[in-house]
Amino acid sequence: MxxxxxxLGTQVCLSLGGRRVERNRETFQNGLTFxxxxxxxQEKIHLRVELCDQHWxxxxxLGFTSIPPCSCGPLFPPAMAIPDLTTTYGYWASPVPSSLNMPGAELRFWVTHQGMLMYEAPNRVRYQLLKGVDVRSPLWAIIxxxxxxxxxxxxxxxxKRWNTRRSCSVPPPPSVSLCNFCLGLVIIMFFVVSVYLSYPVERDLVEDCAVCLSLRASVVLPCGHRCLCHCCAGRVxxxxxxxxxxxxxxR
Structure with missing residues (x-):
């Protein structure tokens, strides 16, 4: 970028392949750039303050515009972003505190999906400068x-980009022989369970007769319960x- x-403003010049802008020291304005x-x-623009004049x-x-800068005519840009541009819809800009713009200070600014103009100070503290930026159209940065x-x-x-690289390799698909082995094991287990369930099971075994509570329960009923002695079984x-x-x- x-x-x-x-x-360009009438009092600024570019250098270093268009990456550095410097304003005439005799004035405090006419330094608009885009x-x-x-x-x-969400694209963060990274700047470094190179020179300051404390007598101004x-x-x-900083801000954004949805109006292409090259389509605004020969008298553009005006002397200042605020209020010359911000009184017109399509321009959003906000001042940055002077205390955070010393020579050598690096800062970042961007617009969020919610239309908030965000600023990150040199101490990494983030500020919301303004809100209401229309993000439905292409936006050019205002500096x-x-x-x-x-x-x-x-x-x-x-x-910011999401990292989609896998943290580990994907395991290879199981071989045909392994699949056949697993299938055979499942069939064998199903057969064993079926045979086991086909035999009558004596459920809820009771030591003493459930009726007289004195003799040992020795008779297995058709339901599978062994809960009666020989004496009580006939009566019940x-x-x-x-x-x-x-x-x-x-019965």
Whole structure:
């Protein structure tokens, strides 16, 4: 990224391939510059303040515009971003505190998907300068070299990207022989379980007869419960006809 060579304030000049802009020290204004291309949402523009003149008030102004700079006519740009541009829709700019714009200070600014103009100070603290930027159209960056700020170097820009690289390799697909082995093992297990379930199971085994509670339970009922002695089994079958545990018919 570089500054727009065709649209400059009347008191600034470019150098270092369009990456450095310097304003005439005899004035505090007419230092408007723009990015050479549209800036993407969340793309952080990285600047470094090169020169300052402390006898002027105010400092750098940053912002964005949805109006292509090269389409604004021969009298463009005006002397200042604020208020000359910001009174017209399509221009958004905000001043940066003078205390954060000393020579050598590096700063970043960008616009969010919610239309907020964000600023990151040299101490990495982030500020919201303004909101309401229309992100539906292409946006060009506004850098107004104003007041105390006399020279700025454009260090580049960076847009956050998600890392999609895998942390480990993908395991190879299982071989045909392994699949056949697993299938055979499943079939064998199914057969064993089926045979096991085909035999009657004595469930809920009871040590003593559930009726007299004195003799050992030795009779296995059709439902599978062993809960009656020989003496009580005939009586329960004749009089009740149901298992005393599960109430199923035993006749």
């Amino acid at each position: 570089s500054f727009h060579e065709g649209v 990015s050479s291309r549209p800036v993407r949402v 008030n105010g400092a750098l102004r 107004d070299v104003y007041g105390q700020t006399r020279a700025v170097l454009l260090l580049g820009s960076k847009k 079958t004749a009089e009740f006809g149901i298992c005393p545990l599960c109430r199923l018919s035993i």
